[in-house]
Amino acid sequence: MLKFLRKNNKKYLFLWLIATILFASYRPVFSLLVLFDSDYIKNENGTFFYLFFVNLLVLGSIVGMNFISQFIKNRFFATSLEKMNEQMYKTFQRFSLSELVEKYPTSKIIKIFTTDNPLVVSNYLGSIESLLYFVCSFFLGSIVILNIDWRIWVFLVVITCISFGVTKFFAEKIAQTQKRYNDSQEGIIHVLQDVFEQVAVMKIFGIGKRLSKRFHTENEEMSHHFFKNRHYQSVIEVVNDACLWSIQVGLLLIGFLLISRKELDFAELLAITQSVETITTPIFWLSDILTELYATKEIRKENDVLLFSKNTKNTQAESFEKITLENVSVNFQEKTIGELSSVMEKGKKYLITGKNGSGKSTLLKLLISEIASFEGDIKVDDVSLATNNLNGITGYVSQKVKLYKGSVEENIISFDKKNDDHLEKVGELCFGEKFEQLRSKQAQELSGGESMLTTIARALYSDRELLIVDEPTSAMDDENTQKILEILSKTNKTVVAVLHHLTEKDKQLFDEVIEMP
Numbered sequence: 098m099l100k101f102l103r104k105n106n107k108k109y110l111f112l113w114l115i116a117t118i119l120f121a122s123y124r125p126v127f128s129l130l131v132l133f134d135s136d137y138i139k140n141e142n143g144t145f146f147y148l149f150f151v152n153l154l155v156l157g158s159i160v161g162m163n164f165i166s167q168f169i170k171n172r173f174f175a176t177s178l179e180k181m182n183e184q185m186y187k188t189f190q191r192f193s194l195s196e197l198v199e200k201y202p203t204s205k206i207i208k209i210f211t212t213d214n215p216l217v218v219s220n221y222l223g224s225i226e227s228l229l230y231f232v233c234s235f236f237l238g239s240i241v242i243l244n245i246d247w248r249i250w251v252f253l254v255v256i257t258c259i260s261f262g263v264t265k266f267f268a269e270k271i272a273q274t275q276k277r278y279n280d281s282q283e284g285i286i287h288v289l290q291d292v293f294e295q296v297a298v299m300k301i302f303g304i305g306k307r308l309s310k311r312f313h314t315e316n317e318e319m320s321h322h323f324f325k326n327r328h329y330q331s332v333i334e335v336v337n338d339a340c341l342w343s344i345q346v347g348l349l350l351i352g353f354l355l356i357s358r359k360e361l362d363f364a365e366l367l368a369i370t371q372s373v374e375t376i377t378t379p380i381f382w383l384s385d386i387l388t389e390l391y392a393t394k395e396i397r398k399e400n401d402v403l404l405f406s407k408n409t410k411n412t413q414a415e416s417f418e419k420i421t422l423e424n425v426s427v428n429f430q431e432k433t434i435g436e437l438s439s440v441m442e443k444g445k446k447y448l449i450t451g452k453n454g455s456g457k458s459t460l461l462k463l464l465i466s467e468i469a470s471f472e473g474d475i476k477v478d479d480v481s482l483a484t485n486n487l488n489g490i491t492g493y494v495s496q497k498v499k500l501y502k503g504s505v506e507e508n509i510i511s512f513d514k515k516n517d518d519h520l521e522k523v524g525e526l527c528f529g530e531k532f533e534q535l536r537s538k539q540a541q542e543l544s545g546g547e548s549m550l551t552t553i554a555r556a557l558y559s560d561r562e563l564l565i566v567d568e569p570t571s572a573m574d575d576e577n578t579q580k581i582l583e584i585l586s587k588t589n590k591t592v593v594a595v596l597h598h599l600t601e602k603d604k605q606l607f608d609e610v611i612e613m614p
Contacts, residue, residue: 102180217396252351267332281322412485420476426471443591444591503540570597
């Protein structure tokens, strides 16, 4: 991750390192200020206003440095999260459709952006900052204490080694439970998507109640991992508190003994107290460092795959003359395609028919590379689909309508450049005279038929050679079904469609009917 930030967030990384190192010196400086004050008070010629001015200047500088370092840190963390999200977003765009379907379902992608990435930035970068602070503060604080009395330094090192050992042991356990906890959140997301994605269905059919047992199971698992994670952290906190109290009591006892022997004066003890915090504070931060580093270890491994993912060798066809299926068979989610051979030529229209479960939609998934594993071969002209996919020249219409927030026109253009002439032609083909009335209508205001026609218009506006249509009429009335058939028959695209409830007359609109085996 640091390698990625060193390349992509170099400016704030450098400023953050400098600010952290400078801020780490504030406690040793404060200890030296105490010694200065003690010596100056002994000076009979000293003045109160001079002492007040020096202390105010030093304290003001420390406060200012603290504020600046915190500002730079927060800016560095925020920009790092932004750049990580941007890089991963680009990576997901590069992945093939089959990779996304198999390895990165929607719930996992949401978890990565909303849970994993913020956690890694806060914990991992925070732990690196603590590590820098620890090294600088421990070094500077040790110099101050060793110059006063080495025995106190040895006492501190012994106690902190105990704290370090316990922390390391439980931090390894936290690494496992943190990963399991984050993964269990994905299960919760799955259930919530199933329940609330279609609110009307949820209310009418009582989906919430039917899935309550599944939610309870996922929630119980998440709660279990959350408890174990917090429990291990609590053990570390208890041990650290015990070590801290031991240091405070031990320091007072050792100080009392040395003062009684006149080997130490009160001013030096006060300076040591300040310097002890210089060492103990970062040491207990070191406990947090280990906890946070281990907590994000497994997540960082997964994130590094996304941050440093390279472009795959798979290319996209720029055009085609024919698509050849040679003895293609596949098993996918309990749907099976027997051996199928066919040739689909450019400019023609193909209707895929067959019994329920015969694999009609599965065949379309093969053509858009949503399924990568199959027997036989699919060729685009003379090149295998595995290395030359059709996605760059394919328009796709699925049974499930997906429209974005905005008007009909904005959904048809779909974030592409606006071409008024082309938009008018597509709008007239799909909506006829109603297009002028509908183009400014918001997507959420459309009927089911209008939404599907908008989806088809979007596919046609992209002006791609191949149009894949997967059961758009399954929930449509006869009027809208005939409208969709009319659109498909008039377009000059190569059409491969799965449609239901067609008459023999309707089937004659297609150049070839492919019956699934």
